[in-house]
Amino acid sequence: MDRLDDFYNQLLLGFTMPDRMWVGKPRKTKFAQSTLNLTRNGIMSADRFFVHDELLEEAVKMSMLPPKKLVELVGFARPCMNNMWIEWNEALRVKLLHKQYLERFKALGIEDKLEPLEERTLPDKCGYHIWQLASYYDHTDALNVPNSPQRKYRHSSFSEMGYYYNSYSTIQGKIMFTPMSYYLSLEPMTTKELLSDHTAFGNRGHSTRKKDMEDHDKVRIQCALKGFGSTYWKIHEKIATRYMVKIAELMSVSFHEMVYSWFSEEYMQNNIQQNFTGSSDSMNGDMRFIVALNCLINYPHFVIQKESPKVYQPRTMYGRRMPRNEMRILTLELPKPHGVTYYTRKFKNVGSPKRRHKRRGHDRYMKLKDGTVVKKWIEEQWVGNEELGTIFHEYDLKKNVKRKEG
Numbered sequence: 001m002d003r004l005d006d007f008y009n010q011l012l013l014g015f016t017m018p019d020r021m022w023v024g025k026p027r028k029t030k031f032a033q034s035t036l037n038l039t040r041n042g043i044m045s046a047d048r049f050f051v052h053d054e055l056l057e058e059a060v061k062m063s064m065l066p067p068k069k070l071v072e073l074v075g076f077a078r079p080c081m082n083n084m085w086i087e088w089n090e091a092l093r094v095k096l097l098h099k100q101y102l103e104r105f106k107a108l109g110i111e112d113k114l115e116p117l118e119e120r121t122l123p124d125k126c127g128y129h130i131w132q133l134a135s136y137y138d139h140t141d142a143l144n145v146p147n148s149p150q151r152k153y154r155h156s157s158f159s160e161m162g163y164y165y166n167s168y169s170t171i172q173g174k175i176m177f178t179p180m181s182y183y184l185s186l187e188p189m190t191t192k193e194l195l196s197d198h199t200a201f202g203n204r205g206h207s208t209r210k211k212d213m214e215d216h217d218k219v220r221i222q223c224a225l226k227g228f229g230s231t232y233w234k235i236h237e238k239i240a241t242r243y244m245v246k247i248a249e250l251m252s253v254s255f256h257e258m259v260y261s262w263f264s265e266e267y268m269q270n271n272i273q274q275n276f277t278g279s280s281d282s283m284n285g286d287m288r289f290i291v292a293l294n295c296l297i298n299y300p301h302f303v304i305q306k307e308s309p310k311v312y313q314p315r316t317m318y319g320r321r322m323p324r325n326e327m328r329i330l331t332l333e334l335p336k337p338h339g340v341t342y343y344t345r346k347f348k349n350v351g352s353p354k355r356r357h358k359r360r361g362h363d364r365y366m367k368l369k370d371g372t373v374v375k376k377w378i379e380e381q382w383v384g385n386e387e388l389g390t391i392f393h394e395y396d397l398k399k400n401v402k403r404k405e406g
Helices: 007-016 030-044 053-062 067-074 090-108 133-139 149-153 157-161 191-196 210-227 230-235 240-248 265-270 272-282 286-297
Strands: 047-051 083-089 125-132 162-171 174-177 180-185 251-255 303-307 328-334 355-359 362-367 373-378 381-383 385-391 393-399
Touching (some): 007 125, 007 162, 007 174, 067 240, 067 286, 083 090, 083 133, 090 125, 157 162, 180 210, 180 272, 180 286, 210 230, 210 286, 230 240
Parallel strands (some): 047 083, 355 385
Antiparallel strands (some): 125 162, 162 174, 355 381
């Protein structure tokens, strides 16, 4: 994928003229416009990750691990930023995934059950805006509402360990989003917790009645089925139910962050099942792939390589200049077998003062006196001296390729 045409900048331009660049047209109400602005501001403040084509194949292969391994991986798939944007070449990902499915289906002798790939209908690009729930609540100012259910769960494991995944894609040059979005938690979430929080799927009155909870339990099973890929579960048909139940404990679904810019609350409530089905089909298998990507990003042996920003020629789309964010690019080559290596250093004085910059969330491994290794998650944080200036980072994800000597 050409970095000049990255989806993020196209999306930012799309916010300035949504009537021309999006599928469908936004509503003209004040609330719809405020939702649009809120989403734009959230995406603009997100830390950016771009997945190179050569890494896609590795992530797709990793996403094909057996269900038992995949369930274990979810605990390591914590997004390294509380507000992040990640994008990739979706058409290529789908083709690579179809190739993996075809190999598995042939091995099982059931290749006739695999639906053919319709390349004409494939999205061009795909990106996800991922929020930690607590950070999302802060962004929307929900905590300022008296007696808000978010206030209750702001510092609970529900909001700290749960993440909100909003899908965006382009097809034939137009931007689109799914009306529904997935939740994925690092720890099991009870249905009662979810229904006590008004962001849960289709819940208008924060009801925790027995029938409502039973209905939502069924929805969560569907989240696991479609979120981790209905075709994937066909390969593991004999054990699918057992592991879908485990994944369902970590998942739920809600309205997309952009939904009220395009649709009224009445329309969404009256067409919940239709929107859920359509969104689930569009995001089929995406969560399994993102779990693999997050695990690769969190791989303990990685390389950070500084690159000099390239000079791009100004581009226009629909008569407007494409935004070009000035950011320093960090390349994470994944995975790396021998520790952490910094390829280039512009300053040799390691102890000199550093400009303010954001350090991404990461696992820290500590060896105790008895030899036990303990893992602790270190939250993202701003470090350095603000008086010396601020550096904004963009993450460029690539596969590490060993170079032959001689």
